[in-house]
Amino acid sequence: MHCMSRNLDITLLRTFVAVADHGSMTAGGNALHLTQSAVSQQIARLEALSGVLFFREKRTLRLTPGGERLLGKARHLIILNDELWAEMTEGPLEGVIRLGAPYDLVGAWLPPVLKNFAAAHSQVDIRLICMSSPELLAATAAGTLDLALVEEPPGKSAGECLSVERLEWVGAKGGAAFLKRPLPVSMVAETCAFRTVVLQALRKKETTWKTLFESGSLDATQAMVRSDLAVSVLLASTIPGDLTILPFGENLPELPLFSVNLYHAKGQRSRVANELAQQIRDGLK
DNA sequence: ACATGGCGTCCAGATGTGGA
DNA sequence: TCCACATCTGGACGCCATGT
Numbered sequence: 001m002h003c004m005s006r007n008l009d010i011t012l013l014r015t016f017v018a019v020a021d022h023g024s025m026t027a028g029g030n031a032l033h034l035t036q037s038a039v040s041q042q043i044a045r046l047e048a049l050s051g052v053l054f055f056r057e058k059r060t061l062r063l064t065p066g067g068e069r070l071l072g073k074a075r076h077l078i079i080l081n082d083e084l085w086a087e088m089t090e091g092p093l094e095g096v097i098r099l100g101a102p103y104d105l106v107g108a109w110l111p112p113v114l115k116n117f118a119a120a121h122s123q124v125d126i127r128l129i130c131m132s133s134p135e136l137l138a139a140t141a142a143g144t145l146d147l148a149l150v151e152e153p154p155g156k157s158a159g160e161c162l163s164v165e166r167l168e169w170v171g172a173k174g175g176a177a178f179l180k181r182p183l184p185v186s187m188v189a190e191t192c193a194f195r196t197v198v199l200q201a202l203r204k205k206e207t208t209w210k211t212l213f214e215s216g217s218l219d220a221t222q223a224m225v226r227s228d229l230a231v232s233v234l235l236a237s238t239i240p241g242d243l244t245i246l247p248f249g250e251n252l253p254e255l256p257l258f259s260v261n262l263y264h265a266k267g268q269r270s271r272v273a274n275e276l277a278q279q280i281r282d283g284l285k
Numbered sequence: 286a287c288a289t290g291g292c293g294t295c296c297a298g299a300t301g302t303g304g305a
Numbered sequence: 306t307c308c309a310c311a312t313c314t315g316g317a318c319g320c321c322a323t324g325t
Contacts, residue, residue: 026309038296040311056310289324294317301312 010081013074015042016053020063020071094123097272100136100148103188103218108238113283117276124272133193140263146273148263151193159261162284165236167194167255169246175228178246182208186221186230194233197256205253
């Protein structure tokens with residue numbers, strides 16, 4: 001059998017994407033510092049390979065279905081090419097990365113991810129900063145964090161959604177704190193992302209409650225729960241084995257789903273930030 | 286190993302075409 | 306008349322086979 005490898009010309013794909021993005025060969029050419037004629041010829045060469053990519057309509061270009069299909073894959077290929085190029089020409093990752101995370105995710109999710117990242121990129125200095133989700137959002141916007149994991153209600157968010165899971169009531173195994181009224185609730189901090197929805201749920205069910213502890217320490221919060229002095233709320237994946245999930249029902253109101261979203265600092269993303277973000281994504285699969 | 290010439294590719298510039 | 310795309314042409318460059 002005759003088998004022959006063929007190589008795609010990334011230059012042609014880059015030109016194609018630029019034309020598709022700008023809706024015009026002239027504008028696409030300007031973006032790439034090429035003349036219109038060079039762009040026209042490159043598109044013609046690509047179309048000779050792949051079939052017609054643009055409908056020529058009056059003075060505008062419109063992608064054909066084949067062009068639409070190629071566009072997404074072409075973008076991926078260009079990104080991959082640029083990443084590989086950067087890896088080959090810019091050497092190993094180095095520098096400082098400031099990662100923010102809420103208290104509960106630090107213990108549950110991050111250790112294996114950070115361990116793998118540190119092993120692969122020994123010249124990167126990782127700074128881990130723990131705050132509540134609203135504080136993390138503010139720090140990311142202010143540029144004092146490069147990357148942050150933020151817990152938010154699901155829905156429209158500027159961040160990249162990594163997971164959606166249920167918020168659960170937790171208590172001591174065999175405990176009775178959940179029966180007390182007012183309900184003793186222990187939360188990590190006054191700025192805790194869960195606080196608003198928890199209090200809304202309690203009000204809706206007309207459950208009286210009191211806040212027992214908001215010190216900013218997850219260990220202290222969970223110690224209150226282990227001692228059966230209070231109940232608390234946690235994302236399902238972050239619940240320690242020695243605590244028990246308390247079912248919604250007569251004694252406790254139903255809690256909503258929550259998202260874990262990934263935020264980058266505004267502006268240019270560093271290679272280190274992109275790589276750590278990818279490892280966090282991979283770590284959650 | 287190096288020089289040379291043929292060939293193909295790519296690009297810019299000039300020009301043609303057609304629509305607004 | 307202006308603008309955008311297509312086409313043609315010539316120059317620059319790189320690759321490859323061949324000669325020295």
